Amino acid sequence: MPGGRITDEDIQKVRDASDIVAVFSERVPVKQRGRDFWCCCPFHNEKSPSCKIDPALQLWHCFGCGEGGDVFAFIMKAEDLSFPEAVHRLAERAHIDIVEVGGKPTAPASKKARLKDICKATAEFYHLQLMRLKSPEASAAREYLSGRDLGGKVPHDWNLGFAPGRGVLTRHLSSKGFKADEMVEANVCSRDSQGKLRDRFYNRIMFPINDVAGDCIAFGGRVVGKGEPKYLNSQETPLFHKSQVLYGLDKAKVAMASSGVAIVCEGYTDVIALHEGGVRNAVATLGTALTMRHIRILGRHAQKKIVYLFDGDAAGQKAADRALEFIDSSMTPEAGKTRIELCAVTLPDNLDPAEYMASHSAAELEELIEHAQPLLKYGIDRRLAAHDLSSAEGRSAALASALSVLAPIKDSLLAKDYAIQIAGRTRAREEDVLEALSKLAPPVRYGEASAEEAAAQAPVPAQGPARRALSK
Incomplete structure (x- = not known):
C-alpha cells in the first residue's frame, strides 16, 4: 500500500464525489423514509432495517450493532481497509487520481x-x-x-x-x-x-x-x-496482492458477520463446495500460508474465532503442519486486545471438503467447527500422536517434537502450562521440561506484520461480548 500522505484537499475531493446513499445502494437495497434512507445492516444478520443513512449529513448509523460514521468509515468496515486504503478505493470509484505527499508512487x-x-x-x-x-x-x-x-x-x-x-x-x-x-x-x-x-x-x-x-x-x-x-x-x-486476498470473501463476509466464525480451507473448489452445501463462511488462501494481514481482514468480519479446516489426506496433514509455523504471541493471553482465537480441525476419513459435504450435512460440519481445538493444542496433540509413547525412545522424541511447537511463545504463561501437560503425557519431570522450554530458540520470521502492527492499523473495536474473543 502507499506510504505517503493524502492531502486534505484530495480527501475532501473524494468525499464530495462519494454520495453515501449511492455507495450503500451498490451493496444493499435502500428505501427512503421521509428525508432519510434505511436498509438492513450489511454487518450483522437482521430481517428488518435498522441502519439509517442521512443524505444531508452524509452519515450512517445502525441501531442494531452500533456501527456508524461517514462514507470512509463504511468502506473501511465493508472492505477491510485502513483509512488511506478507503480513500483510494473511493477515489477509484469516482475516477479521481490522488497524488500522495512522500512515500512510493502508486498506480493512479x-x-x-x-x-x-x-x-x-x-x-x-x-x-x-x-x-x-x-x-x-x-x-x-x-x-x-x-x-x-x-x-x-x-x-x-x-x-x-x-x-x-x-x-x-x-x-x-x-x-x-x-x-x-x-x-x-x-x-x-x-x-x-x-x-x-x-x-x-x-x-x-x-x-x-x-x-x-x-x-x-x-x-x-x-x-x-x-x-x-x-x-x-x-x-x-x-x-x-495474494498475501492480502482471500478467495470467496466477497460471498462469505455476511455469514462471517452473523456467525462470528471464519473457516479457512485450502482451495477454490473447497470454498465452493462448502458454500453450495450451506456453509457460507468459508474462504481460501491463494497458494500462501495464512498471514497476519489475512487474520486482520478476517477478524473484521468473524469476531469470535478463525478455524483452519484441513483435509484428512496426506496433503491436508502437510498443510496442518505448515499451519503450526503461524503460532506466535498473538495467540496468548498476554497479547491482550490483539489476541487471536485461531483454531484447527481435520476432516475425518481422509475426506476433503467437497467429499465431506457430499455425504454429510452442513449441521454436521458446523458441529466439527464448534469443537475445533485451539491451534496450539491441535499441534501438540499431532506431534505426540506421531510417536510411540509406550517406549522411552518414543516418549523422548515426542517430548522434543511437541515442545518445539511452543518455541515462538516460550516466555508466555500459556507455553508453560502446555509444557507441563506435555511433561505429564511423556512421563517427564516438569522442571526438566520447563528448563528445556526456556532454552528453545524462537523461530526467525521475515516479511510478516506483528500482531501489534496489525492492531495499530485496525480500527478501535466496538465494546461488547462479540469482540472479546478476537480483537484486531
Whole structure:
C-alpha cells in the first residue's frame, strides 16, 4: 500500500464525489423514509432495517450493532481497509487520481479501473467459453466440474470459466480496445521470448478471484487433464496482492458477520463446495500460508474465532503442519486486545471438503467447527500422536517434537502450562521440561506484520461480548 500522505484537499475531493446513499445502494437495497434512507445492516444478520443513512449529513448509523460514521468509515468496515486504503478505493470509484505527499508512487485510480475492466472482460469471456465452446477441451472442463458436483448453477453463481489459450483471449480483448501493455499488466496475457503477446492461461478451468467488494482482480486456473502446475494463479499486479486476498470473501463476509466464525480451507473448489452445501463462511488462501494481514481482514468480519479446516489426506496433514509455523504471541493471553482465537480441525476419513459435504450435512460440519481445538493444542496433540509413547525412545522424541511447537511463545504463561501437560503425557519431570522450554530458540520470521502492527492499523473495536474473543 502507499506510504505517503493524502492531502486534505484530495480527501475532501473524494468525499464530495462519494454520495453515501449511492455507495450503500451498490451493496444493499435502500428505501427512503421521509428525508432519510434505511436498509438492513450489511454487518450483522437482521430481517428488518435498522441502519439509517442521512443524505444531508452524509452519515450512517445502525441501531442494531452500533456501527456508524461517514462514507470512509463504511468502506473501511465493508472492505477491510485502513483509512488511506478507503480513500483510494473511493477515489477509484469516482475516477479521481490522488497524488500522495512522500512515500512510493502508486498506480493512479484511472489505471486501476482500467485493469479491473480488463479482468471483468476476461472473466466474462472465459465464462462464455465454458458454457458454449464446442471443443474436446471445453467438454472435458465441463465434465470435470460436473463430476465434482460443481455443475448446474455453480458455474453461473461463481462465474467459472474455461481458458482455451492459443491467443483467443488476446484477440478478444484487442477487439474491445484494450492495449497489449494493459493486458500484460493485468496479467491475463504475457510476452514470449520474442516479445509476441500470448494468453497467460491455456486449457484451464478458470476461477475469477474477486476483491471484498466483488470486483474481479485476478484468476486461478486448474489444468484440464494432466499437466503442471496443477493450479496456476495470476502473478502480483497493481490490483492483486495474494498475501492480502482471500478467495470467496466477497460471498462469505455476511455469514462471517452473523456467525462470528471464519473457516479457512485450502482451495477454490473447497470454498465452493462448502458454500453450495450451506456453509457460507468459508474462504481460501491463494497458494500462501495464512498471514497476519489475512487474520486482520478476517477478524473484521468473524469476531469470535478463525478455524483452519484441513483435509484428512496426506496433503491436508502437510498443510496442518505448515499451519503450526503461524503460532506466535498473538495467540496468548498476554497479547491482550490483539489476541487471536485461531483454531484447527481435520476432516475425518481422509475426506476433503467437497467429499465431506457430499455425504454429510452442513449441521454436521458446523458441529466439527464448534469443537475445533485451539491451534496450539491441535499441534501438540499431532506431534505426540506421531510417536510411540509406550517406549522411552518414543516418549523422548515426542517430548522434543511437541515442545518445539511452543518455541515462538516460550516466555508466555500459556507455553508453560502446555509444557507441563506435555511433561505429564511423556512421563517427564516438569522442571526438566520447563528448563528445556526456556532454552528453545524462537523461530526467525521475515516479511510478516506483528500482531501489534496489525492492531495499530485496525480500527478501535466496538465494546461488547462479540469482540472479546478476537480483537484486531
